[in-house]
Amino acid sequence: MYERRKTRQIFVGKVPVGGDAPVTVQSMTITKTADVEGTLQQIYALAGAGCDIVRCTCNEAAAAEGLAQIVPRSPIPIIADIHHQYKMALAAMEAGVHGLRLNPGNIRRPEHIKAVAAEARDRNVSIRIGVNGGSLDPALYEKWGGIKPEAMVESAMQELRYFQEVDFDLVKISVKASSVPLMVEAYRQLSDVTDIPLHLGVTEAGPPPAGLLKATAGIATLLMEGIGDTIRYSLTADPVEEARAGRQLLEALGLRERKNVDLIACPSCGRAEIDVIDVAKRAMEAFGDRQIPLQVAVMGCVVNGPGEAREADIGIAAGNKRGHLFVKGRNVAVVAEDEMVEALVEWAEFIHEHGTEAAIARVDTAKAEREAAKDRAKLLDDKGDDVNHAGAKIVEIRKRAQA
Numbered sequence: 001m002y003e004r005r006k007t008r009q010i011f012v013g014k015v016p017v018g019g020d021a022p023v024t025v026q027s028m029t030i031t032k033t034a035d036v037e038g039t040l041q042q043i044y045a046l047a048g049a050g051c052d053i054v055r056c057t058c059n060e061a062a063a064a065e066g067l068a069q070i071v072p073r074s075p076i077p078i079i080a081d082i083h084h085q086y087k088m089a090l091a092a093m094e095a096g097v098h099g100l101r102l103n104p105g106n107i108r109r110p111e112h113i114k115a116v117a118a119e120a121r122d123r124n125v126s127i128r129i130g131v132n133g134g135s136l137d138p139a140l141y142e143k144w145g146g147i148k149p150e151a152m153v154e155s156a157m158q159e160l161r162y163f164q165e166v167d168f169d170l171v172k173i174s175v176k177a178s179s180v181p182l183m184v185e186a187y188r189q190l191s192d193v194t195d196i197p198l199h200l201g202v203t204e205a206g207p208p209p210a211g212l213l214k215a216t217a218g219i220a221t222l223l224m225e226g227i228g229d230t231i232r233y234s235l236t237a238d239p240v241e242e243a244r245a246g247r248q249l250l251e252a253l254g255l256r257e258r259k260n261v262d263l264i265a266c267p268s269c270g271r272a273e274i275d276v277i278d279v280a281k282r283a284m285e286a287f288g289d290r291q292i293p294l295q296v297a298v299m300g301c302v303v304n305g306p307g308e309a310r311e312a313d314i315g316i317a318a319g320n321k322r323g324h325l326f327v328k329g330r331n332v333a334v335v336a337e338d339e340m341v342e343a344l345v346e347w348a349e350f351i352h353e354h355g356t357e358a359a360i361a362r363v364d365t366a367k368a369e370r371e372a373a374k375d376r377a378k379l380l381d382d383k384g385d386d387v388n389h390a391g392a393k394i395v396e397i398r399k400r401a402q403a
């Protein structure tokens with residue numbers, strides 16, 4: 001509907017950004033990244049609300065160590081948010097993140113920026129250069145007489161040169177400000193001078209509804225001019241609201257398709273008890289284009305699946321050759337592994353027709369929970385609790401953080 005400005009395409013994990021890729025939604029977890037289970041639960045909730053890429057803070061070694069455990073279990077790519085310490089960027093890459101966000105205003109030494117860019121190039125990790133009106137380089141502030149769009153664009157282009165010096169081009173840029181007219185003008189000017197993908201946002205927009213309005217005013221204005229490849233609402237609210245707002249804005253502007261069944265699935269990891277890709281694919285086919293606007297989850301293991309996808313309306317997790325069905329995180333029934341897809345469809349139809357409460361009322365949830373606990377305990381006995389080998393990565397991270 002809107003002619004989008006041509007940008008080059010990069011990838012954050014498997015998600016394309018820029019070029020002819022759909023505009024993507026980003027958000028950020030607000031948990032401590034070292035709290036692995038809490039962060040994963042939030043990531044699953046965000047993915048369910050329409051978030052395509054998620055950012056987690058990486059402000060200390062414990063956060064990087066958390067990332068080593070989160071990345072293999074996240075359904076969407078993870079970007080590490082780096083504050084002042086460039087070493088945390090190196091640690092996050094060691095943990096396997098798909099992208100980094102650097103604020104050049106905070107990491108001022110060119111040799112540090114270049115060291116990060118060189119390693120990102122070797123690991124195929126994308127980087128967002130996040131210029132922020134509030135932390136503009138004092139020299140540019142002086143030169144342009146304040147926080148001006150020109151100063152923000154110059155800051156971005158200056159940083160870009162460091163990346164170009166080490167032949168690194170997996171870059172996207174943001175020039176956020178809390179003032180809508182300022183950010184709109186900065187992005188317009190930036191879009192005139194570069195074809196690098198742009199990440200849009202109004203920073204510190206505040207709590208809804210004012211925050212939602214401010215963010216929408218800035219982001220929607222630019223999207224309707226064809227500017228912007230990925231967006232984030234920065235709200236003082238539950239991040240799920242950010243993701244939902246981003247998704248709804250894109251749907252409202254006709255930039256993303258509205259879904260019927262929203263099927264989410266874990267990416268699989270060392271703990272998976274089934275071929276998650278195959279089961280998710282068969283579930284997709286079984287639901288086809290039925291008008292069932294529920295979120296349905298396919299999870300590889302009963303150890304973490306029901307917790308990670310507890311926001312889903314209905315989900316199934318594998319364990320010990322059985323499928324454990326759960327509704328809003330509550331175990332409700334157990335089926336044979338080869339009946340997982342059929343059971344999922346049957347439960348989704350029932351919930352759609354009669355509601356969640358009625359679905360739960362027809363079964364013995366205590367019995368289902370006992371069965372799930374039994375299989376969970378067996379898997380933990382069989383495989384231990386570090387099937388993703390995060391321990392080895394953590395040792396490396398500690399070494400690098402101390403170097």
Ligand code: SF4
Nearest residue numbers: 073266269272300301
């Ligand atoms: S297999 Fe289990 S732990 Fe691994 S990503 Fe899937 S649900 Fe999470």
